[in-house]
Amino acid sequence: MITREEQRQAQEYAAQQLEAAGIVLTAEERGRIEVADLGLSDLCTWGLMLLVYVNTDRYCAKELVLYPGQTCPEHRHPPFDGTPGKEETFRCRRGEVTLHVDGVGQLVLRPGDQFTIPPDAWHWFRAGEEGAVVSEFSSTSRDELDVFSDPRVERETVVGD
């Protein structure tokens, strides 16, 4: 659970970071930046902010924004509807992100670096000390199907007062 104020601050931080990366958003987009604490109620440490540009039944594109040192905990995107699960390419735009992919190892992505994560592979990522902006290009995204290794994780964010 996060408070309304935490949500507002995180949206503002994400909008600022995206702007600093040269990314122009519409007012509508700024208002629907998703703040995901993943049910862990410790947003500065665990979770991320997301803006989905498009998610059709064939492909998806998003921006991911992380606070300095914030980690998106280990998860995988399982097969669904006869597909092998979500395949996704991370491209770092600003700051630095450490990406761990099971069977591959650990990589540090800096602006201009990218990596494609195979479907259903366990992975996690953590922003460096200046935070991170990461573009994600992928097959269709079905966040609600994500499997996290920490059983406490809830994908849907509860916002309290």
Added chain:
Amino acid sequence: MITREEQRQAQEYAAQQLEAAGIVLTAEERGRIEVADLGLSDLCTWGLMLLVYVNTDRYCAKELVLYPGQTCPEHRHPPFDGTPGKEETFRCRRGEVTLHVDGVGQLVLRPGDQFTIPPDAWHWFRAGEEGAVVSEFSSTSRDELDVFSDPRVERETVVGD
């Protein structure tokens, strides 16, 4: 056909425009920016510059860069391999682009604006007077299958001396 010098200048222009849009490229990427005159030998008027980030058998992401007033002539992305053809989302990053889509009409995309072009729909686009940088998110790209309404178009660029 374009000359080696036209190719070099267009790559340099595209790299500068991407940098001005806040987009960081690796040296390897700068060197493989595609310059497409579409066989019309009039690059300032017809064609575009492209940088493909990723193109898997499920999705694709590119940056498109156009000179001021440059037009990518009318074309469509036909069905292939049992798919309905390439579906693509244009998101304007810098400058302005006028996009015409058959059955939809004409739109002007400015930074932060985006539009998704249905598979196999005829479309063309032209940059405004400051040129344009457009991010393209799509299903798998097979440029060599593109169908252009102008029979003089050749998708592959010939570079002469």
